[in-house]
Amino acid sequence: MTMRSTFLALLEGQAQHGYDLKRAYDQHFGRSRPVAYGQVYTALAKLLRGGFVTVEPGEGDGGPDRKIYKITEAGVTDVQRWLDEPEDPEQYLQSSLYAKVISALLTGRSAAAVLDVQREKHLEAMRELTRRKRTGDLADRIICDHALFHLDADLRWLEHTATVLHELAGQVRR
Amino acid sequence: MSALLVAEGLHKAYGKTVALAAADLAVRAGEIVSVMGPSGSGKSTLLHCAAGLTRPGAGLVRYAGQDLAQLTDVRRSALRRREFGFVFQFGQLVPELTAVQNVALPLRLDGVSRRAAERRAAGWMDRLGLADKAAARPGELSGGEQQRVAVARALVGGPKVIFADEPTGALDSVAGEQVMDLLNDAARDTGAAVVLVTHDSRVAAYADRGIVVRDGRSFDPAGVR
Amino acid sequence: MRRLRTELALGFRLAFAGGRHGAVRIAMVASAVAIGTAALLLAASVPTMLDARQSRSEARGDNTAGEDRPAGRTVVVAAVEAGWHGDDIRGRLLWPDAPGAPRPPGVPAFPGDHQMYASPALQAALAGPDGGTLRRQMPYRVVGTIGPDGLSGPRELAYYAGYPRVRDRLGQGSWRVDRFGYPAVEEIGDGPYILSVTVLVTLLLPIVILLGAALRFGTDRRDRRLAAIRLIGADHRAVLRIALGESLVATGFGLAGGVALYLSARERAAAFDLLGFSVYPADVRPVPVLALATVVGVLALSAAMAVLGFRGVSIEPLGVFRQAAHWRGRLWWRLILPVAGVALLYPAILGLPDVPEDRTGLGVLLLLVSLIPILPYLVPAVARLLPHGPASWQLASEQLRRNPAGSTRAVTGIVVAVAGAIALQTFFAAAANRAVDSDDPGGPAFLVQFTGRQTPAAMRHRSALFEQVGGVTAGTVAQYVVYDPGNPVPEFVIVGDCAALSQVAALSRCADGDAFTTGGPRRSVTLDAGGSDPAPGARIAVPHDARRAALIGPYLANAGPSVLLTPAAATAVPPDVDPEFVDTGIFTSKEPAAVAGQLRGVAAEIDPLALFTSLAPETDFYAPLGSALTVGLALLLLMMAVGLLLDVAARLGERRRVLGVLAAIGARRSTVVWSVLLQAIAPVLSGLALASGVGAGLGALLMRMSAVPVRFDAPAILGPAAAGAGLALATTVVVLLPAAGWVTRTDKLRYE
Numbered sequence A: 001m002t003m004r005s006t007f008l009a010l011l012e013g014q015a016q017h018g019y020d021l022k023r024a025y026d027q028h029f030g031r032s033r034p035v036a037y038g039q040v041y042t043a044l045a046k047l048l049r050g051g052f053v054t055v056e057p058g059e060g061d062g063g064p065d066r067k068i069y070k071i072t073e074a075g076v077t078d079v080q081r082w083l084d085e086p087e088d089p090e091q092y093l094q095s096s097l098y099a100k101v102i103s104a105l106l107t108g109r110s111a112a113a114v115l116d117v118q119r120e121k122h123l124e125a126m127r128e129l130t131r132r133k134r135t136g137d138l139a140d141r142i143i144c145d146h147a148l149f150h151l152d153a154d155l156r157w158l159e160h161t162a163t164v165l166h167e168l169a170g171q172v173r174r
Numbered sequence B: 001m002s003a004l005l006v007a008e009g010l011h012k013a014y015g016k017t018v019a020l021a022a023a024d025l026a027v028r029a030g031e032i033v034s035v036m037g038p039s040g041s042g043k044s045t046l047l048h049c050a051a052g053l054t055r056p057g058a059g060l061v062r063y064a065g066q067d068l069a070q071l072t073d074v075r076r077s078a079l080r081r082r083e084f085g086f087v088f089q090f091g092q093l094v095p096e097l098t099a100v101q102n103v104a105l106p107l108r109l110d111g112v113s114r115r116a117a118e119r120r121a122a123g124w125m126d127r128l129g130l131a132d133k134a135a136a137r138p139g140e141l142s143g144g145e146q147q148r149v150a151v152a153r154a155l156v157g158g159p160k161v162i163f164a165d166e167p168t169g170a171l172d173s174v175a176g177e178q179v180m181d182l183l184n185d186a187a188r189d190t191g192a193a194v195v196l197v198t199h200d201s202r203v204a205a206y207a208d209r210g211i212v213v214r215d216g217r218s219f220d221p222a223g224v225r
Numbered sequence C: 001m002r003r004l005r006t007e008l009a010l011g012f013r014l015a016f017a018g019g020r021h022g023a024v025r026i027a028m029v030a031s032a033v034a035i036g037t038a039a040l041l042l043a044a045s046v047p048t049m050l051d052a053r054q055s056r057s058e059a060r061g062d063n064t065a066g067e068d069r070p071a072g073r074t075v076v077v078a079a080v081e082a083g084w085h086g087d088d089i090r091g092r093l094l095w096p097d098a099p100g101a102p103r104p105p106g107v108p109a110f111p112g113d114h115q116m117y118a119s120p121a122l123q124a125a126l127a128g129p130d131g132g133t134l135r136r137q138m139p140y141r142v143v144g145t146i147g148p149d150g151l152s153g154p155r156e157l158a159y160y161a162g163y164p165r166v167r168d169r170l171g172q173g174s175w176r177v178d179r180f181g182y183p184a185v186e187e188i189g190d191g192p193y194i195l196s197v198t199v200l201v202t203l204l205l206p207i208v209i210l211l212g213a214a215l216r217f218g219t220d221r222r223d224r225r226l227a228a229i230r231l232i233g234a235d236h237r238a239v240l241r242i243a244l245g246e247s248l249v250a251t252g253f254g255l256a257g258g259v260a261l262y263l264s265a266r267e268r269a270a271a272f273d274l275l276g277f278s279v280y281p282a283d284v285r286p287v288p289v290l291a292l293a294t295v296v297g298v299l300a301l302s303a304a305m306a307v308l309g310f311r312g313v314s315i316e317p318l319g320v321f322r323q324a325a326h327w328r329g330r331l332w333w334r335l336i337l338p339v340a341g342v343a344l345l346y347p348a349i350l351g352l353p354d355v356p357e358d359r360t361g362l363g364v365l366l367l368l369v370s371l372i373p374i375l376p377y378l379v380p381a382v383a384r385l386l387p388h389g390p391a392s393w394q395l396a397s398e399q400l401r402r403n404p405a406g407s408t409r410a411v412t413g414i415v416v417a418v419a420g421a422i423a424l425q426t427f428f429a430a431a432a433n434r435a436v437d438s439d440d441p442g443g444p445a446f447l448v449q450f451t452g453r454q455t456p457a458a459m460r461h462r463s464a465l466f467e468q469v470g471g472v473t474a475g476t477v478a479q480y481v482v483y484d485p486g487n488p489v490p491e492f493v494i495v496g497d498c499a500a501l502s503q504v505a506a507l508s509r510c511a512d513g514d515a516f517t518t519g520g521p522r523r524s525v526t527l528d529a530g531g532s533d534p535a536p537g538a539r540i541a542v543p544h545d546a547r548r549a550a551l552i553g554p555y556l557a558n559a560g561p562s563v564l565l566t567p568a569a570a571t572a573v574p575p576d577v578d579p580e581f582v583d584t585g586i587f588t589s590k591e592p593a594a595v596a597g598q599l600r601g602v603a604a605e606i607d608p609l610a611l612f613t614s615l616a617p618e619t620d621f622y623a624p625l626g627s628a629l630t631v632g633l634a635l636l637l638l639m640m641a642v643g644l645l646l647d648v649a650a651r652l653g654e655r656r657r658v659l660g661v662l663a664a665i666g667a668r669r670s671t672v673v674w675s676v677l678l679q680a681i682a683p684v685l686s687g688l689a690l691a692s693g694v695g696a697g698l699g700a701l702l703m704r705m706s707a708v709p710v711r712f713d714a715p716a717i718l719g720p721a722a723a724g725a726g727l728a729l730a731t732t733v734v735v736l737l738p739a740a741g742w743v744t745r746t747d748k749l750r751y752e
């Protein structure tokens, strides 16, 4: 899900060859684990079938890897929908959130809005947990507290990221 | 239900520093609203403007239909005694007075007899688990106890809105939670609304909803989507 | 109403629970108020004191203004105006004509022959050191004490002595009265009243300054407290009332203390004697209206100062905001007071006659008070003029320029006090100098005048009696009045031997039988027949060979053209004509004061009714004032020092954060301490320079007005200035040294 959306976001930034797409993905998201060519082409094929991208023949020798992929209107809308939808507050969601932030920056959208939406989702969850905790017994409280502390940590990270967005944007666009 | 307290288009600058650029806040009766945002974003300034403690450069603050800027100091002071309550981070208790006298102070300033005022104050002290600290002076209380005294004092006049600015800011998580539990319960029981400025999302989680202030602009994250 | 009560009560509470700071504050305000209240109550009591004194003086008044009373139930009295160590002694010799004659007040019975009723102070003086010398002036046995209703005050020296021979001296020193209680012809005048009120009011100025300093002490703490109370719903006026309630506590203590101080001063009132003015404790009662005005005034003053303390400060729910009032160093309005003062003093400066005293007094007061606004202008100007120095001076000078009023406030009182003290001290020093060298070094120091005729031998004997006192020469002459109606200047025929005559006139040579004229040759003179009205008497011829001579000494001033005769030339003077006086002029090579007591004794032994005149001042009239001033100045400076102490401490507290930050960024402790020290020293030094100038000018003016030759006495100027400077420095150092430690500690910063 995330990889597919990030490809779309990368293509929204710039129409490009599958090979370049892989390079760009590796640069922004695949630091520790580069994506395989096969995955890139499978994903692109799916997007092509869904109508989110189109293919233009490249100039040169016309080999399959010389095709240029370009995002469609539907693709742009899909990226937007993806960014607008907050992740479910669960543990270890930084990878997908990170992907969203970078994608927003790459596509010139508001990364802060991404974070805000996520913040609110988190807070909503925390409010719910606090309500449950205040009516529940001790066991409930302890369980709720565990979740609350984790959500709190996520929120802090969100908050912190929000303050460095500007700097991050500079790096991503370089 | 229409809002009890409405602040619209607030703008406030200190010299060249713009503390509030375009801030709104609406508080309905009985609800708890958290105000979050980075340091220096203007949260406290927004709270001060909404409570009539600071006059905004532009914009309007209406409480129960009256424009706070139009009120005289005497009327605003009466509002603070009767309709508002305040819990700040620290330094709000009068060190010369005992805890119960501190709590009774708003009533005394309002002309309530000493006996009646201190009886009501003692009732709130009880509720906040401070029954045995009535005769102590603020200097002899722990930070958490001091904040609970402050909460009791904010509640003693039967306020409609309690303005709390980092009420747990100087406390550890256990003491902070205790203060928040008490404030939350008391506010819900008495039907007082609370404007809760905080950095701490676990504190903000006591609220029914929250707004965010960034660079002097406020927005409601729930409304963005 | 209840709210008002609550707010005042809250103020009371805050005052009592203020901890160490609050206690110091209360103590300071209370003592300032106490001193002020006591001073004002004393001032309010002055009219009562004067009235009581006046009515007692009148009750014993025996001055019939020259009217003759027929004998009957009457008393013959004679006045002996004696003196002791510069104080007058009121002596009366009396003898009743009939058993039921009226008695003077305070005397239970007529004293018998050579018995006397003496005032307690006189009895004490007789019993005291050198009492024997005094006793020669009144060789009567003390048989009782004059009661308080017969005395003008407890320290008055007075006696009533029984002396039958006064009946022989009627019209020649004694007279008859049918009652006591004749209105006093000479009033005591407003002199003592103006003096005491001036002293008390002058005292009030520094008290107000001290009160201000005390009220300012610890205000920032209180203001923060009030801000916290504002937050929970006190409005501006409530905060003011709370502060008023707080200041009322201290003022209340002060009022109580002031009344106590007043009562204890009243208790001791009998022990004081200033310029012959002493009072009974019972007479020290404030005029009710004035007492009420004092209480109300003190309360109002303290309340006003508490309210004024909020000037430029606004206590808001979120904190205390000080309007960093932009310093407007305008000069013109500061010059209004001194210009007005100089304008009022202008005639006195020019030495014009008949300048009203209150005009001059007001001018002096204005000039002194004008120092208060000038100082805050002067100090930053000095700070600007001085060259840039080390970092410590830069910090100090910056602070002085930015907040001159705050920096100079505390020293203002010292400067005004020192200027006033310098003015008076220079004046007293000059006056004392004059007292030592008498008006006329060539003339006699004393003149004793007797009535009744004397043979030349008796006159020589009389001189010899006085010369028994060591270091004294005396000459006795008989003085007859010439009948010359229409001539306002009395002319005399003076008879005496060559030695005596040469003491009253400059004679080229003299032998018995010589005659001299002054003011032109004349053939004959007609003597006055004597009695109360002038009448022509014997006519005597002036010898042809009378030579020209010129009168000297005290005669010069009051005699017209006169005739001097040696005994052999005076045979023409009929023996049955009484001289106006027989005068003994007494010269001394010693301090006049040292021999005055003995000479008075000799004179009294010759004739109790002798008129004894000190021509050279026996004592320095201003000396008691001078020492009173020294004591007053010491007290004043002490009060100022306390004020300064508080101010420096308070200012240090305010600047603590800045100083701490300075220390934190690595300023050396000495730099920080020096900057505070310099900041204190600069106003003191410039203020004292100003004070010395103004004080010396006023001193010169006083000398001019009192016809004392203008001369400056270095200790008189430097003394108060040095005392002021020393005090200011000592106080500052006392505050600074212990503070140097914590002021530069950075670990406290966190809590500020």
Ligand SMILES: Nc1ncnc2c1ncn2[C@@H]1O[C@H](COP(=O)(O)OP(=O)(O)OP(=O)(O)O)[C@@H](O)[C@H]1O
Residues within 6 Å of the ligand: B014, B017, B018, B019, B037, B038, B039, B040, B041, B042, B043, B044, B045, B046
């Ligand atoms: N009295 C004042 N004078 C000058 N500037 C002020 C004043 N009060 C606030 N500011 C400035 O206005 C801005 C907003 O301040 P405010 O106290 O509202 O921030 P905040 O969001 O409450 O921050 P924090 O979370 O740190 O309390 C800041 O840049 C601050 O420096």
Ligand SMILES: [Mg+2]
Residues within 6 Å of the ligand: B043, B044, B045, B165
């Ligand atoms: Mg804040």
